[in-house]
Amino acid sequence: MSTTSQKHRDFVGEPMADKPVTALSGIGETLGKKLEENGFDKAYVVLGQFLLLRKDTEMFTDWLKDSIGANSRQASSCAQCLKEWCDAFL
Amino acid sequence: MSLSEKSDEELGSLLSHYGIKHGPIVDSTRHLYERKLEKAMKQASVKTSSDKTYYREEEEEVTYITYQSAATRKRSANMVKRSTEQHGVEGPDADTEAAVQVTYSSTNHTSVRSGEPTGDKSTGSLWKMILVLLPLAVLSAVCYYAYAYIV
Numbered sequence: 001m002s003t004t005s006q007k008h009r010d011f012v013g014e015p016m017a018d019k020p021v022t023a024l025s026g027i028g029e030t031l032g033k034k035l036e037e038n039g040f041d042k043a044y045v046v047l048g049q050f051l052l053l054r055k056d057t058e059m060f061t062d063w064l065k066d067s068i069g070a071n072s073r074q075a076s077s078c079a080q081c082l083k084e085w086c087d088a089f090l
Numbered sequence: 091m092s093l094s095e096k097s098d099e100e101l102g103s104l105l106s107h108y109g110i111k112h113g114p115i116v117d118s119t120r121h122l123y124e125r126k127l128e129k130a131m132k133q134a135s136v137k138t139s140s141d142k143t144y145y146r147e148e149e150e151e152v153t154y155i156t157y158q159s160a161a162t163r164k165r166s167a168n169m170v171k172r173s174t175e176q177h178g179v180e181g182p183d184a185d186t187e188a189a190v191q192v193t194y195s196s197t198n199h200t201s202v203r204s205g206e207p208t209g210d211k212s213t214g215s216l217w218k219m220i221l222v223l224l225p226l227a228v229l230s231a232v233c234y235y236a237y238a239y240i241v
Contacts, residue, residue, distance in 0.1 A: 053122075054113040063122045 008077070011043075012084045019043045026070070026077030034068040050082045057083050093124045101127070108134070 008025035016023070022032040023043055040046050053059040057079040064075040093101065098115040105112045105123055108130040112123055 049118055052113050052116065052119055054111065056111065056113075059122070062126070063119070066122055066125060 005077075008081050008084075011081050012088060015089055016043045016047065016085065021046055024078050025081035026074040028074075031068055031070055031074060038067060046078075047082060047085070050079070050086070055083065055086055093127055 005025060007023070011019070011023055011025055019042070020032065021027055021035045021040060021043055022029060024046060027035065035041075035046065040049065049063065050060050053063060057076070060079045060082070061072070061075040064070040064078060065072070070078070093104075096104070098120070101115050101120070101123060102112065104127055108127065110123075110126055110130060112126075113119060115123055
């Protein structure tokens with residue numbers, strides 16, 4: 001597989017339960033704060049947005065860039081993380 | 091006429107019209123879909139006629155270049171064979187050369203086919219096939235002569 005970070009593997013390996021948004025791959029403190037300001041305070045709320053966008057990673061990446069100013073790497077990392085989580089648990 | 095004034099349903103139908111697959115249009119997704127539509131509308135107005143014919147010509151040029159390079163390589167290799175007289179090595183060399191030629195010809199064939207779906211230039215593709223087979227025949231004749239020379 002391509003290089004996945006430890007954070008990615010930690011998130012995708014188990015149900016997300018009540019994990020904070022900063023547990024998502026690609027989402028650090030800065031982006032995490034911006035997400036919380038927009039009302040996305042838990043990882044499962046971001047999952048909700050991902051599902052609303054029909055699990056389309058491209059759309060979700062655009063949304064992340066548009067709403068919190070994430071760069072391409074961070075956004076695609078988060079999208080891929082959520083996609084794999086959905087593939088495993090949804 | 092601004093997108094933000096349209097209802098959710100109107101926005102949805104517009105998205106479908108531009109071929110954008112979309113989910114439910116709610117508060118969190120609305121802004122994203124509006125921006126996508128703006129981009130799509132801009133692209134639709136800027137789009138000019140297709141340049142497909144130009145692209146096909148480029149593909150044809152590419153195939154010509156690869157043919158010529160393969161032909162020149164074969165000629166230089168034949169010259170090397172005659173000069174060195176390394177008979178023992180010629181066998182595998184010929185095989186690898188033939189294999190290389192086969193791969194060249196196969197790739198060239200696929201590119202030609204993708205670039206020429208119409209029947210207008212069928213004689214052109216026929217000519218290209220002859221161009222491939224002729225060096226192959228020449229090479230096989232040279233190899234035969236070389237083997238005869240050994241004996």
